[in-house]
Structure formats: C-alpha cells, structure tokens
Amino acid sequence: MDSENQKALYPIGIVAELLSIHPRTLRIYEQEGLIKPARRGGKRFYSNNDLQWLKCLRKLLTEEGLNIAGIKKLLTIAPCWEIRGCGEEIRKNCPAILNFPVPCWDLVPRVCKESGNSCAECEVYLKKMNHVMLRECSEINSNQAHGS
Numbered sequence: 800m801d802s803e804n805q806k807a808l809y810p811i812g813i814v815a816e817l818l819s820i821h822p823r824t825l826r827i828y829e830q831e832g833l834i835k836p837a838r839r840g841g842k843r844f845y846s847n848n849d850l851q852w853l854k855c856l857r858k859l860l861t862e863e864g865l866n867i868a869g870i871k872k873l874l875t876i877a878p879c880w881e882i883r884g885c886g887e888e889i890r891k892n893c894p895a896i897l898n899f900p901v902p903c904w905d906l907v908p909r910v911c912k913e914s915g916n917s918c919a920e921c922e923v924y925l926k927k928m929n930h931v932m933l934r935e936c937s938e939i940n941s942n943q944a945h946g947s
Contacts, residue, residue: 807837807844814845818853828856831867835924852928855936863935873931879923
C-alpha cells in the first residue's frame with residue numbers, strides 16, 4: 800500500500816462534494832464503522848485510499864443492492880488474527896476473537912490502544928478494506944487507472 804495514498808488530505812466537505820453525497824452520509828458511514836477518517840483538531844480528513852473505499856461503498860450500496868449490514872458482513876470474512884498471523888497466546892485474550900464476527904475496529908482491541916495504533920493505519924483494517932475493494936469494486940479501480 801502506497802503511503803502517499805494513506806495521507807489524510809481532504810476535509811469532509813471536499814470529499815462529500817467529490818462523491819456527490821451529503822457530509823451527513825459520510826458521518827453515518829463512520830458511525831457504522833465502514834470508514835475511519837483521520838482526525839486533526841476534531842475535524843475529519845480523508846486519504847486517497849479512503850476516497851477509493853468510499854467510491855466502492857457507494858457502488859455496493861447503490862448499484863449492487865447491498866445495505867450497510869451486508870457490507871459489514873463482507874468485512875468480517877477474513878478474521879484479523881489470520882491477517883496479522885497472531886500466535887495462540889495473543890489469540891487467547893484477544894477481544895476480536897472473543898467477539899468474532901464483530902470486526903476488530905468496532906472493538907478497538909487493547910493491543911491497538913496500547914501500541915497507539917489507529918484504524919486508519921491498521922494493517923487489518925486496510926487489508927480488509929482493500930480485499931473488499933478488489934473483490935467487489937475492481938472496475939472502479941481499473942477505470943481510474945486508465946483515466947476513465
């Protein structure tokens with residue numbers, strides 16, 4: 800994943816305008832755990848990766864007929880302990896395992912809090928988001944790569 804694309808650059812108003820949606824919709828997606836924008840001074844900022852994910856979300860919701868619950872289900876398919884390769888000792892007390900299939904970013908596991916990690920930078924969150932984008936929204940990504 801390109802670190803340039805992970806830089807949180809765009810405020811909520813710009814993102815809403817780029818996607819032709821209301822800022823309240825973006826806040827709902829955040830409340831539902833579908834997007835985790837970076838925060839600076841209490842304001843939300845979105846990266847290019849976030850924009851790609853939001854375009855994919857919009858496609859899934861408007862064209863594919865999924866609802867928010869369906870998208871959340873897609874995001875729980877690959878357990879985070881598989882992505883991170885957590886050992887048995889870590890898994891024994893992991894809130895993500897104890898509460899599966901609730902995604903770890905909805906639980907904000909102790910491991911993340913202790914290490915000061917945020918979901919927007921978390922390999923599990925980013926890999927799951929990218930997994931869904933690749934499976935469900937690949938034509939959005941390929942169209943943009945070809946300048947469409």
